[in-house]
Amino acid sequence: MSIEKAYNSWAAQYDTNANKTRDLDHIATIETLKKLNFNTVLELGCGTGKNTEWLIQQAEQIIGLDFSEKMLEKARQKITSSKVQFIKTDLNQKWEIATDYADLITSSLTLEHIKDLSVIFEQAAQKLQEKGKFFICELHPIKQYLGSKAQYDTEQGIQDLEVYIHHTSDYIDAAQKFGFKLLELKEWFDQENETTHDFANIPRLISFVFEK
Numbered sequence: 001m002s003i004e005k006a007y008n009s010w011a012a013q014y015d016t017n018a019n020k021t022r023d024l025d026h027i028a029t030i031e032t033l034k035k036l037n038f039n040t041v042l043e044l045g046c047g048t049g050k051n052t053e054w055l056i057q058q059a060e061q062i063i064g065l066d067f068s069e070k071m072l073e074k075a076r077q078k079i080t081s082s083k084v085q086f087i088k089t090d091l092n093q094k095w096e097i098a099t100d101y102a103d104l105i106t107s108s109l110t111l112e113h114i115k116d117l118s119v120i121f122e123q124a125a126q127k128l129q130e131k132g133k134f135f136i137c138e139l140h141p142i143k144q145y146l147g148s149k150a151q152y153d154t155e156q157g158i159q160d161l162e163v164y165i166h167h168t169s170d171y172i173d174a175a176q177k178f179g180f181k182l183l184e185l186k187e188w189f190d191q192e193n194e195t196t197h198d199f200a201n202i203p204r205l206i207s208f209v210f211e212k
């Protein structure tokens with residue numbers, strides 16, 4: 001099944017299924033972005049608007065891009081603010097967004113579905129203002145090496161989605177190629193183990209803040 005079709009069928013349960021990765025990403029997004037000032041946000045792979053709802057409290061304008069009509073439908077039901085626009089877009093294609101539109105670009109749990117990170121960083125560099133920030137939060141490569149991937153339950157069993165492994169250096173190399181500077185890299189652990197930080201506890205997510 002194509003990634004787009006899989007998200008169309010996942011959309012109905014995406015917000016309500018038990019999903020530690022989704023929930024930890026929300027925490028990582030807020031913890032990281034509450035330290036920054038921003039007004040104009042471009043959200044790549046906005047899905048059902050889980051993070052858009054928080055972002056719109058901090059920003060003046062947001063454009064959310066996603067190629068799943070059903071995920072976008074959920075987002076549009078939840079978020080009716082005139083400050084937010086959702087536009088159906090395949091991130092592998094050209095984004096119809098003005099040059100220098102954003103002072104913040106965010107992408108959560110989406111780049112594991114993108115084969116060539118250059119396509120993303122090249123366009124992000126065009127759409128971001130000088131000194132603008134690019135926040136990325138993804139399933140940690142270590143989790144990917146161990147076989148974790150986006151998946152959801154169906155009546156027929158678990159539906160795995162098509163994903164691509166990106167090493168930590170892949171993000172950093174692609175960013176540098178298009179002129180970004182790494183400001184912050186963090187690893188995010190499941191909350192119940194956070195206090196112990198024992199070595200058996202591997203990080204679930206990795207996040208980056210890049211600056212143009």
Ligand SMILES: C[S@@+](CC[C@H](N)C(=O)[O-])C[C@H]1O[C@@H](n2cnc3c(N)ncnc32)[C@H](O)[C@@H]1O
Nearest residue numbers: 007045047050066067068090091108109110113
């Ligand atoms: C795991 S969901 C994450 C949604 C949201 N960012 C969140 O954190 O809840 C991944 C999203 O990326 C979108 N996506 C994946 N590949 C895409 C592509 N090539 N173009 C546009 N959207 C894409 C999917 O439709 C889905 O909504």
